[in-house]
Every structure is written in C-alpha cells, then in structure tokens.
Amino acid sequence: MxxxxxxxxxxxxxxxxxxxxxxxxxxxxxxxxxxxxxxxxxxxxxxxxxxxxxxxxxxxxxxxxxxxxxxxxxxxxxxxxxxxxxxxxxxxxxxxxxxxxxxxxxxxxxxxxxxxxxxxxxxxxxxxxxxxxxxxxxxxxxxxxxxxxxxxxxxxxxxxxxxxxxxxxxxxxxxxxxxxxxxxxxxxxxxxxxxxxxxxxxxxxxxxxxxxxxxxxxxxxxxxxxxxxxxxxxxxxxxxxxxxxxxGVGGPASDRHGVVLAMIPYVERMRARGVPLSAITRHMLGLFNGLPGARSWRRTLSERAPRPEVGPEVLLAALEAVPPALAA
Missing domain, CATH: 3.20.20.70 (Aldolase class I)
Structure with missing residues (x-):
C-alpha cells in the first residue's frame, strides 16, 4: 500500500x-x-x-x-x-x-x-x-x-x-x-x-x-x-x-505587493526563455480583488502585458495603482 x-x-x-x-x-x-x-x-x-x-x-x-x-x-x-x-x-x-x-x-x-x-x-x-x-x-x-x-x-x-x-x-x-x-x-x-x-x-x-x-x-x-x-x-x-x-504554520507571503515583487525574477527568467508576459500575468489579475485600485491593476496588465516587447516593468506600473497600506 x-x-x-x-x-x-x-x-x-x-x-x-x-x-x-x-x-x-x-x-x-x-x-x-x-x-x-x-x-x-x-x-x-x-x-x-x-x-x-x-x-x-x-x-x-x-x-x-x-x-x-x-x-x-x-x-x-x-x-x-x-x-x-x-x-x-x-x-x-x-x-x-x-x-x-x-x-x-x-x-x-x-x-x-x-x-x-x-x-x-x-x-x-x-x-x-x-x-x-x-x-x-x-x-x-x-x-x-x-x-x-x-x-x-x-x-x-x-x-x-x-x-x-x-x-x-x-x-x-x-x-x-x-x-x-x-x-x-x-x-x-x-x-x-x-x-x-x-x-x-x-x-x-x-x-x-x-x-x-x-x-x-x-x-x-x-x-x-x-x-x-x-x-x-x-x-x-x-x-x-x-x-x-x-x-498551523506560517505562510510565505505577508502582503500582496511582496508577492508581485517576488514574481519579477521569475518573469525575467521566463521572458528570457521567450515566454510572453501575458502568459504569466493573466493568472495574477485577481490578486487585488476588492481593493481600491484593483480595476486599474487589471486594466494595466490586460492592456500592456500582451505587447511582445514588454517585461516586468509592466507589473511595477500596474502596482502603482494599488496603495501598499491597503494591500496587506
């Protein structure tokens, strides 16, 4: 067994x-x-x-x-x-x-x-x-x-x-x-x-x-x-x-902003392998659900991530819409 x-x-x-x-x-x-x-x-x-x-x-x-x-x-x-x-x-x-x-x-x-x-x-x-x-x-x-x-x-x-x-x-x-x-x-x-x-x-x-x-x-x-x-x-x-x-154990994430920042090295590795940014960010659209700025976060990712030349800077731009104090 x-x-x-x-x-x-x-x-x-x-x-x-x-x-x-x-x-x-x-x-x-x-x-x-x-x-x-x-x-x-x-x-x-x-x-x-x-x-x-x-x-x-x-x-x-x-x-x-x-x-x-x-x-x-x-x-x-x-x-x-x-x-x-x-x-x-x-x-x-x-x-x-x-x-x-x-x-x-x-x-x-x-x-x-x-x-x-x-x-x-x-x-x-x-x-x-x-x-x-x-x-x-x-x-x-x-x-x-x-x-x-x-x-x-x-x-x-x-x-x-x-x-x-x-x-x-x-x-x-x-x-x-x-x-x-x-x-x-x-x-x-x-x-x-x-x-x-x-x-x-x-x-x-x-x-x-x-x-x-x-x-x-x-x-x-x-x-x-x-x-x-x-x-x-x-x-x-x-x-x-x-x-x-x-x-009954501690988790790896303390706030949502930290999760986004932790994704950036991964995005860089995947972009270097030819993975489109949108293939990654499409899974992240709901991260700020219910918070002020969530709609702008989704809109920035949806509109800019599909562009073939872009990289993790789009995540940082989208993140500016969500106040860190509210995203814990």
Whole structure:
C-alpha cells in the first residue's frame, strides 16, 4: 500500500488555468497547499513536448501530475515519466465530463468502469515509487449516487490506492456542457463525508463549490482534505491564510505587493526563455480583488502585458495603482 501525499488543502487541476506560471504564483502565497497540473493525456506525455507539458520550477513542490487516459500500459508509462520528472504524486482523472474526454474513453465516463480504473491504478502503482491517487465524481448520468460511489471506491481501493479526491457532484455526460457540469448538478457533500466514515482507512478529499477557508475548515471535521478550484484562482489572496489556518504554520507571503515583487525574477527568467508576459500575468489579475485600485491593476496588465516587447516593468506600473497600506 502506498502512502498518499499529505495535504489538507489542495488547488484543483483546471484546464487552461493551473499551468506552471499559475502554480509558481500560487506558491508565493501558500507554501504548503498541494498544487496540481492541468490534466495531461497519456498520448501527450508519451509523444508530445515534455518540457512544455511537464516542466515546472522546483519551487512549485509539493506538486501532483494529473493524467487522462484509460489504457493501463499507457498510464503506467506516463506515470513513470511523470515520476522521473520529479512529481510528488500522480493523479488519474475520472471526473472530467467534456466531449473530447468522453470520445477518448477517459475522464468521468470511467465512473461506469471501476474494474478498468482499478487495472489502471494497479499498473500505475507498480510503475512508480510515488503515491497514485484518483479524482472522481460521485456518479454519472442516471447512475444512483451512493451505490455508484461506494462500489467505485471499494473496487479501486482494493488495489492499495489510498487517496481519493471526490467532486461532490454527479456528472451528466449528455445534456450538460462541462461548464454546466461544474454548477448545475446539486452538491452532495454528505456523500463524501459518508465515504470517509465508511472507509476510515482512506485519505478522502472533498471538492466542488468550496469558496472560502471557513468552509474548508468545516469540511475538515469530516474528511482528510479539501480541494478548492475556481475560488482560489479568481481570488488568489484567499490562500494567504491557508498555511496558518489549515496547517498551523506560517505562510510565505505577508502582503500582496511582496508577492508581485517576488514574481519579477521569475518573469525575467521566463521572458528570457521567450515566454510572453501575458502568459504569466493573466493568472495574477485577481490578486487585488476588492481593493481600491484593483480595476486599474487589471486594466494595466490586460492592456500592456500582451505587447511582445514588454517585461516586468509592466507589473511595477500596474502596482502603482494599488496603495501598499491597503494591500496587506
């Protein structure tokens, strides 16, 4: 049996959002929160540009790689590649409801094939020395929620996998878009709480609609971990108290201005590698949400960062709009 990575709080893998620049930025705000990559398919890992797809800065650790796929052999090879690149955990996506994912027979549609998922996880665990985890929904389509979730977890955990992250919504593969699947199906937090109660030996994290640390702390009375998604991306400063409130240790950031200044050496390194400034600053737009000057901060970054010749001076210019005394 593999021990899971220890994280009472994590940030969800989000396509087009949680790339390496986003993760580096988040790591300057929270030192202990487990970060995830965007989902990467096994085909991309095996045959694509690995530096672009898998590259990360050491400062991002602890960091998990999320894979998409349904072929045990391909997943084992991809997991091995990920472990060789230095990821602390390998996660299998069994929750994404998009049409592209369904056509490839992976993501949420695998909730209907727990035996296949078990074979995939078993192959991945044999291939790597790091923990392997699963991120799932509670059920799909017309499948009854608790029986589906209970059978799925019982089947997959028989492999020795101990870490399960559960988005507490059903996924509707027909009739709802991926965006609607994040909001329309009702949240059933009580089923994830029940899962932990009935499988106390497992490490169970809850995901879906959790927007504050207060709510996260309340869920931690019932489960081992909480995964926050869009709320952490849209208002990243909410993570500033995560280390102290969730882990009982000091965090790396004392104020928002300091985070921006700490990003400048990173921006310089990435610009030297040809990365557009806007690829980095797009993740920082929400840093000053709710403060005077936040609109000007966003406008300066949105208007000036896309210019190919610019660099970190744009961050400094944008920062002038936000009074330091109000940005702590």
């Amino acid at each position: 593999q021990n899971s990575t220890s994280s009472r709080l994590s940030i969800a893998p989000m396509m087009d959002w949680t790339d390496r620049h986003c993760r580096y930025f988040h790591r300057l705000i929270t030192g202990r929160t487990l970060l995830y990559t965007e989902m990467v398919t096994t085909g991309a890992v095996r045959f694509g540009d690995r530096e672009r797809l898998l590259g990360f800065s050491p400062e991002e650790q602890p960091l998990a790689l999320q894979l998409g796929g349904s072929d045990p052999e391909a997943l084992a090879e991809s997991a091995r590649i990920g472990a060789d690149w230095g990821y602390a955990e390998i996660n299998l996506n069994v929750g994404c409801p998009s049409d592209r994912v369904q056509s490839g027979r992976f993501g949420a549609c695998l909730m209907a094939e727990p035996d296949l998922v078990a074979r995939c996880i078993e192959a991945m665990m044999r291939a790597v020395p790091v923990p392997v985890s699963v991120k799932s929904r509670i059920a799909i389509d017309e499948m009854e929620e608790w029986p589906t979730l209970e059978h799925f977890v019982r089947t997959v955990s028989a492999t020795g996998c101990t870490r399960f992250v559960v988005h507490a919504r059903k996924a509707w593969l027909k009739g709802l878009s991926p965006k609607e699947n994040r909001d329309v199906p009702p949240l059933r937090y009580e089923l994830v709480h029940r899962l932990k109660a009935e499988f106390p030996q497992l490490d169970v994290s809850i995901n879906g609609g959790i927007r504050t640390l207060d709510t996260a702390v309340e869920h931690l009375r019932h489960v081992d971990g909480v995964m926050i998604g869009r709320a952490a991306y849209e208002d990243p400063w909410m993570l500033a108290e995560a280390d102290s409130r969730i882990h």
